Amino acid sequence: DGATWTAASDLDIDHLVPLSNAWKSGAAAWTTPQRQAFANDLTNPQLLAVTDNVNESKSDSGPEDWKPELKSYWCTYAKMWVKVKGVYDLTITSAEKSALTTMLDTC
Known part of the structure; x- marks a missing residue:
């Protein structure tokens, strides 16, 4: 969000590709150890x-429903999303692809 924070309590660890998104796009077929490896x-x-x-704003949304507030971060965010989805052989919906294309166009 571009803000400077000094309290650790203001930070969360976020799954770039939310666990629920991963589940819907292929993780449901994984073994428990595979899901644990993805989550960690x-x-x-x-x-x-x-x-x-x-983290609260993004919740379990994909790029079709949520984008980083800083447009200057869109390229980085989209590249990371595509990498994670590719490494884990997760599917991408057409709405997700459209949003990612828009974000990647800022690169």
Whole structure:
């Protein structure tokens, strides 16, 4: 959100691709260890420290329903989303693809 925060209590760890989105786009077929690996992935850009305001605003939305407030972050956000979806072989809806294309056009 571009703000500076000094209290750790104002931060949350956000799943870039929300767990509910992953479930609907392929994770439902995974084993429990695969789902745990996805939920705790520190290798790919899946876990982000964000302000609690951003996490509450985004909730379990995908890019078709929520975009970062800072348009200057759209490119980075969309690239990370595509990477995570690709690494885990998760599907992307047409609405999601349209939103990601709009965001990637800012790169």
